[in-house]
Amino acid sequence: MSRAFVKEDDAGEPPIIPPRAALPPGTPNYVTPRGLEKLRAELAELEAERTLIEANRENEADRTRQLTVINGRLSALTGRLATAKLVDTNSQRADEVRFGATVTLRTLSGGKPGTLRRFTIVGVDEASVEEGRIAFVAPIARAVTGAQLGQTVILRMGRVEEEVEVTEIRYEDDLAKKE
8 A cells, every 4th residue: 555545643652651650660659548549449430441442443543542551551540550568657666757747847957947847658559749748769858758756857958957846746537538
């Protein structure tokens, strides 16, 4: 067949399937109760979206491309769900920063003294800087994990070092706070 009779779209590039948040090799996939619920909700949404795409028979090439992307996303998500290790945040030591903790830090030196930072240490799939949820594999989370109330910790952020004090550690039932 001559190239003159082949649609340009048929020779398109393969679809790009967006990767999930990075989880270093060999690192357990810890999740909070809220994080596990969000993963399950995402699975239900993707399955519903796939059902709608399968039902649409208008443009077969577009349908195939969309199904490829959805199936790739579903595969990555089911892999994450299969490896999820639920951490009961209520069973963590209240005086020590661990997975699931909401931590408040006060800058002592190296930055703007007196500045307060508050964030919750969560799984990689539920991390959101806008919501103050930091992945447990992030450098700031690693720096404060294991610290106790009143302890000072050095944070290395690029070339800047800050000395901060852990002023509050809190654990809450994430399912009760569902948004």
